[in-house]
Amino acid sequence: MLTLARLACCAAGLAVAALTWSEPAAAQRVIRVGQADTLTGQNLPELIAMANAEKRLGVKFNVVALKSDDVVFQAVINNEIDIGIGDAYKGIDTLKAPVRHFFLLRRVAYFPVVNSETYKTWKDMNGADMAVHARGSATEAMALQMEKANGIKFGQISFVPGSEVRIIAMRRGTMKATLLDLPNTRKLTEEDPKKFIVLPVETQSASDEIFYATTKFIADNKELVQVLSEELLKSLRIVNADPKAPARLRTELGLLKDLPKPLADDITPYFEMAVPGGLFPTDGGGAAAAKADFDFLIAAGRFKGQNADYKIEDFWDLAPLEAALAKVGKN
Incomplete structure (x- = not known):
């Protein structure tokens, strides 16, 4: 079963404030995944993917909620979590950190x-x-x-x-x-x-939330990262095909059991609006996402220069996604 922890940042590092799901067995390997903000029904696509990846890999994903995207990035490079969900572009560019994105979860909306x-x-x-x-x-x-x-x-x-x-x-x-x-x-x-x-707007191509990890973690866990990418592809394709699926799969998989009723009732309406809005890509992003992000970050003033000044391989490791697409199929 997925475990969910609420983490607080303190002077000594990260401290567990609460556990709301069952603790994994001591013998099982735990993969620590961090993202900003607490989890809601809007996070079901990734939670569904992780639940299915658990079955295939025999590991447990421990999803932790941190204060901000910056804290998530710092936790990844400090080896306090294994995988981050968010945007690591600025941190990679500024610090030249050995971190790479590997799967696009959501677009900016x-x-x-x-x-x-x-x-x-x-x-x-x-x-x-x-x-x-x-x-x-x-x-x-x-x-x-x-x-x-x-x-x-x-x-x-x-x-x-x-x-x-x-x-x-x-x-x-x-x-x-x-x-x-x-x-x-x-x-x-x-x-x-x-x-x-x-007003009508074209599908927005810039990334909002991307899975990322250190280059060492990706290299040392090729099967895990590929399987997770495969399950993310499957989950997002299910969501795009049927916006009612997340609510149903939440019940079937026993996810977010303690979610308050108003938030539970909002799951399907949210996905019925999000799917037509193009929030959930079905190809995992990759090179096309990186190029679109460079344009977006330059327009936003976070990057300087031109798109051609930035190399995809400095920000993404495309190998896990390419292997996952070869296994699951391109959509």
Whole structure:
């Protein structure tokens, strides 16, 4: 059974604060997986994959929730966890750390929400103001990309940190257009679907959450990383084929048993919106994802220069994914 721990960062390192699932048998090998924030139903694709990988490998995955992506990255390079889920690009680039991505789990998903009393199409947005989270953020990069994709120019891109703050401004009418993540997009548009609408947007190709590990861990655990990649491919393809599958498989596999009912009830609605939004790639990312990420990071100001200045092999180990695709098949 997957084990879930809540970890807190302290001066001495990482300390276990609570265990909510069963402890693995002492003789079994435990693979420590870390990600930012606590687990919810939105994490079921990776939890399903890990549960199935456990059966094949005879190991136990211990999923830990850490304070931030930076803490996850530090835990990986300090060997406090084995596999991280998040974004290691900046850490790899800045520290030249021996860490590589190996599987794309989710793409970035921000949606342009507008007040339909003022704007109804992208043409209407030419010269209009767009509110984003912060300078150099993913939302700013998305806004710049949307200008190019729709042949428009925003009058001003304003920086308003916090989705909740932007939602309040949209409700009050002091803000007419903003970029929101999937949960907050749903919250606002469901409150008043006539007033708040989502403008059409192409499938977003930049990465949001990627599996990564040290080069040593990947080299020393080739079978494990490949099998995990295979099961992730299978899980994401199931989710894309049937957004109701995560809720059903949660029950069948005994995952997230203590999930509060409101969060459990939100599982299927979330995936029914996420799947059409293109959040879950079915090919594991690889070279194409890396190139798209370079463009995105440059647009966001996190990387300097041009796409050609960055080498895929400096950020990704493609071998596990290529082996998994050869086994499972390309979609």
